[in-house]
Amino acid sequence: MLRVPNLLRSQCCHETRRLLRSAPPVLFRTRKSFAAARDTPRKSSFGSARQDPPKAKERVFVPLDITASDVPQQFAEHAEKWLSSAYQHVSYRLLRFGIPQRCITPLLQAYVKEMKAGTVFSHLSYGPEHLARIARDVSPGEVIPWDEHYTKILFEWANHPEGQKRLERVVPIDVVLTMQTIYRAADLSNLAWDFRMTRLARPRKFIMHVGPTNSGKTHNALRALAAAKRGIYAGPLRLLAYEIWDRLNKGQIVPLGVDPEPELEPDLQSSIDLGEAAIGGSNVVVTKVGNPKYARACNMITGEEHKIVEDDAPLLSCTIEMTPFMNTWDVAVIDEIQLIADRQRGGAWTNAVLGVNASEVHLCGEESAIPLIESLVRDLGDTLEINRYQRLTPLVVAERSLEGDLKRIEKGDCAVAFSRTDIFGLKTRIEEETKMRCALAYGRLPPEIRSEQAALFNDPNSGYDVLVGSDAIGMGLNLKIKRIVFEAVRKYDGGRTRLLSTSQIKQIAGRAGRFGLHGDDSQGGVVTTLREEDLDVVRKALAAPYETIQYARVAMSLTSFLKVLYALPYGASQQTVADVFHFVSKLHPRFELQSTKDLEACFHFVDAFSDCLPAELRLQTQNSPCPWRDDHAVQGAVAVMKTYRDKMQVPIEEALQRSNLLSKLNEAYLLMESKETSVPPRQIVAVLARLETVHKVIVMYLWWSYRAKVAFPDQEKAFQLRQLTEIAMDWCLEVLHQVRIKAQNPIATARKEVLERRQWPTMDSENAAALAATQGSS
The missing domain is CATH 3.40.50.300 (P-loop containing nucleotide triphosphate hydrolases)
Structure with missing residues (x-):
């Protein structure tokens, strides 16, 4: 059951009593793990077990300085190299698109022959802008852009009368019609008319x-x-x-x-x-x-x-x-x-x-x-x-970095790092070195908590003198920052660690010296780095002009998604639908599809529950606010969907219980009410991480409650739980400070600080006694 702290119950007595009566006695039932289900081979539309796709080589082509006029010749010269190096990958893709195995080799050989002869580009008659876009994409020599364009051109050429004639000589007409159906379903060349x-x-x-x-x-x-x-x-x-x-x-x-x-x-x-x-x-x-x-x-x-x-x-x-x-x-x-x-x-x-x-x-x-x-x-x-518009306060780069010395951090500084571990480590070190208190603002914190932390940092009397955050400070927060300090200028993007873009550095650095928020605005804002070797990177980025945006991103619409899904063989996976958009869709050269690089877990999720997700809900599920790179949040999404599949209705507490998060929430509440006088900071950081996941699952539930009200009926209760979770998260941040300053009773002191700061009313003894009696009877 959900245990709401006594100090917090005064706001939700009636709802909590009902929730406690209905909560299942068992906090978590073991079920077949999602990971195991995900790895189980699924039957394809051809009747055989679907295997993992072959892995493409990182680089097959050498970087080339290709102009628009060079594109037809370069594609003719590289056609055989593309076919030989990517054959397994391309054939697997075509098989999933519904092309019979026996037809794939003659189809590709005929295409390569015509490409080498120059007839493909002569038939399609691409304009200069389209050719320039292809040249820009393939010039770095990476295999995926070459593969994408070769495959897109193949499907567009199959839809052309001349291409159809030539392909009909080597494959049945049904194969060509299948290719044309998929191409027309995925055609996004007239987006504006949607x-x-x-x-x-x-x-x-x-x-x-x-x-x-x-x-x-x-x-x-x-x-x-x-x-x-x-x-x-x-x-x-x-x-x-x-x-x-x-x-x-x-x-x-x-x-x-x-x-x-x-x-x-x-x-x-x-x-x-x-x-x-x-x-x-x-x-x-x-x-x-x-x-x-x-x-x-x-x-x-x-x-x-x-x-x-x-x-x-x-x-x-x-x-x-x-x-x-x-x-x-x-x-x-x-x-x-x-x-x-x-x-x-x-x-x-x-x-x-x-x-x-x-x-x-x-x-x-x-x-x-x-x-x-x-x-x-x-x-x-x-x-x-x-x-x-021009910035009204100057923004300057410091002559020197902090040279690794956190003792040089000053009141009004914002130190920026790019991972949760680095942020908490930086906060601890700054507080130890300077004895100043740090507010926190990073992406996994709920927006409400980030806003509260920003308000504490802005208040000169709050005792929060320094802000430690991620690039989440770059948007939507009102911050009185005098100096930005980059702890690093590189960020892990899910695949590898990359240098921050000029735009990212400008966006973060621009938070320093906000006009009207400091006593002497003529001094403006200052930007520096923790390490000397990073300072030149920041200096060059701020001096450089903005990098011009090349493409507008395009998302799958429900209409185009359904067209593609129905054009594919029955039972096509979510990854196959996404591949059609990336390897077949024709777009204007100024558009680019949204990335699906981080959605592998999402695609497995949608496929695992395709039996209870109508076609219309598959894309909606893909767009739900689940952080698909967070395994714990994904487990929460799995629990929600399993409950939906079993009962067609999802009570919020059962969703949390099945994902093993209800017990985590209870543990946090119990710790918050504990009479212990000491607690390890590492334990608090771990509790906070679990609460971050709980919050994400609750937000996910609220998102669904507006789209499927009958199936997700506990909207009001979910809002209440979201608020209580945010209080517990706020308490975690406060207790870390109380531990650092060696408060006599950090748990109780932090609880008192948070409730007073949020102006959360406490109960009088009469109400407390009545509630205790009610709890005992239930």
């Missing part, structure tokens, strides 16, 4: 607001939104969507066309990039106290939380993935437009640019997106206006 209502509407006016961090590039867009009859804000984070929603409803954003009143006090705690507008005077945009005459009814929709003020409120604040395309708006604001190139989420920004039906579309972000947006807007027949 948003037919927008294409048939009046031309849109795009207004770009671009500049570095802290340049104030967002405030004019938000003023236009506040003044619009109907408007929408779409941003990258739930907390940003929440802030916009909250401020619009309270009348804290001064509408465009209204002169701000001189006596208005700005709200310097805003996470919005307001620049000079945050200072005050006649430029105030976000006010500390709302004005009823500026208040606008605004709803909020994010993946895991909806706040509906009015059924048909004129304004909407949402995360970018939740942007509706069947509505008509006067003003749309799309924040952080440079994320249109993000490998995992960029497709949501692409859809918003192509599909949001608004007379005026404001795009806020980095100038690196300008060339791409210019070309997209031109092709769409819309107009574009560009407004550039």
Whole structure:
């Protein structure tokens, strides 16, 4: 059962009693492990056990400086090398696409023969832009881009009348028709017309607001939104969507066309990039106290939380993935437009640019997106206006690094590392060396906890003098940072450790010296590194221009996903569907499919539960907010889906129980109420890690509760558990500090600090006695 701490029960007595009565007596039942099921060979549509795909060689081709005009000749010269080196991989792929084994060799041989003869490119007649894109992709000499383009060209050529004629000579017509069906199902060359209502509407006016961090590039867009009859804000984070929603409803954003009143006090705690507008005077945009005459009814929709003020409120604040395309708006604001190139989420920004039906579309972000947006807007027949903003406080690189000496960390510094282990290690070392207290902000922490830690760091009287974080500080947090210190300039990306990009370094470094938040803004912000050898990397990145974004990312839509799925043999795996998009789909040269590199666990998951997931839900499951690289979170997702398959309904506590997380939650609560006077920091860090996983599973449950309410009925209870989990996580962070300063009773002191900080009401003795009696009877 779920054990809620006595000190916390006052907020949820009624719901907790019901939950305790219904909780199963056994915390965890052993079942066949997901890993074992995942490794079991599955039957393919051909009746044989499906084997793991052959591994492609890392490099078969040498790097070449290929121009657009060289592409036909280079592909002719390398055709046999591609076939000989990648034959096993390509044949396995075609077999999964539904091409019979006996037809694969003659099909590929005929294709290579025609490629060498130059007829393939002459039939397809690619334009210069398309050829230039192919040249850019294959020039590094890596095998995957060559393989992708050879396979894409094969399927497009099979769809061409001349290609069809030649292939019919060596394989049955049914094989060619199969290839044509798959090619047409996966054709994404006319993406813009997926948003037919927008294409048939009046031309849109795009207004770009671009500049570095802290340049104030967002405030004019938000003023236009506040003044619009109907408007929408779409941003990258739930907390940003929440802030916009909250401020619009309270009348804290001064509408465009209204002169701000001189006596208005700005709200310097805003996470919005307001620049000079945050200072005050006649430029105030976000006010500390709302004005009823500026208040606008605004709803909020994010993946895991909806706040509906009015059924048909004129304004909407949402995360970018939740942007509706069947509505008509006067003003749309799309924040952080440079994320249109993000490998995992960029497709949501692409859809918003192509599909949001608004007379005026404001795009806020980095100038690196300008060339791409210019070309997209031109092709769409819309107009574009560009407004550039400059940072108002100087940002300088220190002459020297800290030379590895953490004693040089100062109050107001933010030390940046890129793994959870490094972050906690850095926090411990800084606190030992400097005796200053560190707040934390990293990706695995819930946004609410990161925001609370940021507020503590910003408060000069809180005792939190230093911030230790990851690149999660680069967006959506209001931070009074004077100096950024890079602990490292390389980050593990899931495959290997890579040097941070120029854009990443600029985004993180730009958090230093936010205008209006320090007593002497003329000094601006400072950037340095822990080690001397990294300082030149940062210096060069900040001096360099922004790297121009080459491609807008494209996500699978439900319509295209279903077309491809139904074009493939029955029982096609999720990986096979993804491979069709990557190896067959035709895209405009300015587009690139979202990466599926980190989704192997997701594909296995979807395939393992294909018996209870209708085709329409397979893509939705793939897009659920599960961190697929986190094995513990994946186990939680497995438990949720097993419960759904067994009962077609998922109580939240049973989902946590089956994933062995209910006991972890109980352990954290028991430790939080413990009367022990000492606790090892390593134990607390481990408890925090488990709570991070619990929180992710609860968020996943909430996400599903908005999409399948009958199957996931415990939404209110899940919100309650999410809040309690966040309190326990906050307590973990606080107790680490109490242990470091050698508090007499760190567990109790941390509990008291957290409950007071959150203004969590405690129970009087009468209520406590009544609740204890109730608990005893249940």
